[in-house]
Amino acid sequence: MDFSRVTDFKDIQQLTNLLHRAYQADEKLQIHFKAANITDEQVRQHVQTTPTFAIKSNDRIVATASVRLPWSTNPGPFDLPHLGWIATDPEFQHQGLAKKIIQFVIDDFAIQQLSAPAISLGTAVEHPWLQAAYRSLGFKQVDTVRMFSDHQTVFMIKVLNDQAIKTVNDTYLQSVI
Structure with missing residues (x-):
């Protein structure tokens, strides 16, 4: 399995399909994340402006995560890199791929490239296991x-x-840490 940054637009449809499949489990829980129904065009725009990473197996994207940057048009809630679109293809779940891609993004991107002091993410309170996983x-x-x-x-x-x-220098961040 290979870690890479998604930069090739030939991967857009594959990434869109992965997001749809991965987020269907949340839909069944009545938790509606935007990624469950995102379009190819929205994914293309996201990849252009938001560092997006993938784990591939035989040229197939099997897990992904992206990093919303504080200075971008879609920042997270704090003046920090913010993880999003954390997803694993249902056929590849329970192999630790989400944990591996999160750790890769933290180690190789947030720490090595950005020298970020912290990284944030958000999830649904109502989700039965994501908080514990994070x-x-x-x-x-x-x-x-x-x-x-x-x-x-x-x-x-x-x-x-x-x-x-x-x-x-983020009042909200300093008030919650």
């Missing part, structure tokens, strides 16, 4: 907000540099 990777819950009618969002942060996180 806690097992070192993420800690910092806030819960109602952004959508069908679920509450829990924001979680993994601190990568204890000293640097204290210097981030």
Whole structure:
């Protein structure tokens, strides 16, 4: 299996299909994440503006995660890189691929390339196992907000540099850590 950044637009339809398949389990839970019904064009635009990573097996994308950057047109809630679109193809679940791609993105992108003091993510409070999975990777819950009618969002942060996180000029972040 190979880790890579998605930059080739020939992968867009494959990535869209993966997101649709992976997020159907959330739809069954009545949790409606935008990725469950996203279009190829929206994925193409996202990949153009948001670092998106994949694990491939035999040229097939089997897991993905993207990083919304604080200075982008679609930043996360804090002045930090924010993980999104964390998804594994249902045929490849229960192999630890989501954990592997998250760790790859943290180690090779957030730490090595961005020198980020922390990284955040959000998930549905109502999801039965995602919070526990993210806690097992070192993420800690910092806030819960109602952004959508069908679920509450829990924001979680993994601190990568204890000293640097204290210097981030973000009032919201400083109020929750």
